[in-house]
Amino acid sequence: MEVEWVVFDAVGTVIDPEPSVAVAYYNIGTKFGSERTPDDVRTRFSAAFAETEREDFSQGTGGLTTNAAVEEARWRHIVAAVFPEVTDAEGCFQELHDYFAKPTAWLPFDDTLSTLHSLSERRIRLAIASNFDHRLHSICDGIEALSLFEKRFVSSELGFRKPSKQFYRAVIAGLNVPAERVLMVGDGLQNDVEGALSVGMHAVLLDRRSAVSAHDGVAKPGGSEYSVIRTLTELQGLLS
Numbered sequence: 001m002e003v004e005w006v007v008f009d010a011v012g013t014v015i016d017p018e019p020s021v022a023v024a025y026y027n028i029g030t031k032f033g034s035e036r037t038p039d040d041v042r043t044r045f046s047a048a049f050a051e052t053e054r055e056d057f058s059q060g061t062g063g064l065t066t067n068a069a070v071e072e073a074r075w076r077h078i079v080a081a082v083f084p085e086v087t088d089a090e091g092c093f094q095e096l097h098d099y100f101a102k103p104t105a106w107l108p109f110d111d112t113l114s115t116l117h118s119l120s121e122r123r124i125r126l127a128i129a130s131n132f133d134h135r136l137h138s139i140c141d142g143i144e145a146l147s148l149f150e151k152r153f154v155s156s157e158l159g160f161r162k163p164s165k166q167f168y169r170a171v172i173a174g175l176n177v178p179a180e181r182v183l184m185v186g187d188g189l190q191n192d193v194e195g196a197l198s199v200g201m202h203a204v205l206l207d208r209r210s211a212v213s214a215h216d217g218v219a220k221p222g223g224s225e226y227s228v229i230r231t232l233t234e235l236q237g238l239l240s
Contacts (some may be wrong), residue, residue: 001183001202002240005175006119007153009186010130013206014146014232015139017100018107019151021045025082028095032086041082046079056161064164071133071156072097101135103142113145115232120148126240129153129171129184131161131191143233151175153190162188163195185235204229204238 008014017024022042026034029041036044052074056064079093085094099105116126128149130136133156140146153171160166172179179200186192187206196203203226227238 001238002181003123003124003183003202004177005127005179006235007129007175007184007196007201008149009184009188009192009206010128010132010136010139012187013109013111013185013192014128015106015108015143016168017105021231024099024105025096028039028099029086029092032083032088032092034083035084036083044082045078048078051081052077055174064167065158065159066161066163067159068134069155080230097135100136103139106139106143108143108145111232111234115214115235116145116148118236119239120231122239125150125175126169127151127175128154129162129167131155162191163198165195165199168195168199168201172201183239185229185232193226197226202226204235206230206232 010201011017020028021044022038023046025045026036026038029036034041075097075173076093079096080089083089083092119126126149128136128140128146128151129180130153131141132154134154136152136154140152151174153167155161155167158167160169160170162168168184172182175182180202182196183202183204184192184196185206187205187208189205193203194204205226205228207228208230229235229238
């Protein structure tokens with residue numbers, strides 16, 4: 001495919017928390033009196049996060065509107081659901097919220113920097129588009145690999161969350177190119193692939209555990225297709 005821009009999802013695609021979210025929550029929770037095990041923390045976090053996602057989609061398109069206050073409320077709800085027993089709920093929330101704004105809480109994947117450099121050398125422009133909040137800016141500013149992104153699109157600043165068409169239309173408008181000149185790459189089938197395809201962008205699903213070849217197209221309703229890759233380095237073979 002011939003594209004001018006490649007847009008990457010953030011968490012799970014180019015960066016991942018290190019240590020894991022569950023371990024970070026466990027470590028900070030214990031400081032505020034939590035006696036939960038790491039496995040319990042992991043289970044409660046997953047359930048609370050999934051609940052917020054279900055609530056968004058249960059409201060239809062209107063549930064995908066967002067802003068900074070909405071996102072802070074989302075994370076307050078998740079932290080409270082994981083640690084209802086802590087003695088200082090506000091302190092626990094603030095420490096967790098601030099922790100995940102730090103570049104040191106995140107690591108780029110092994111294939112992130114090399115892929116971004118290779119694409120940049122081919123004069124392909126790079127952007128990042130995420131359902132994160134304003135904290136993504138401090139993370140990008142502090143991680144060298146992410147400095148190659150010319151543009152950042154953050155849902156809480158655009159007013160809409162992925163996979164809404166409004167989010168992706170805002171991305172296209174910000175890049176100032178036709179949708180068919182943009183490729184979205186992410187690890188979420190609904191948020192990244194289906195959202196991008198819905199507005200005419202190209203899309204690639206990153207599934208690091210997949211056995212599918214990068215050159216096997218996957219048929220989608222309406223005739224659209226996307227490819228599955230196992231590593232970011234496989235992007236090279238998909239772009240002309």
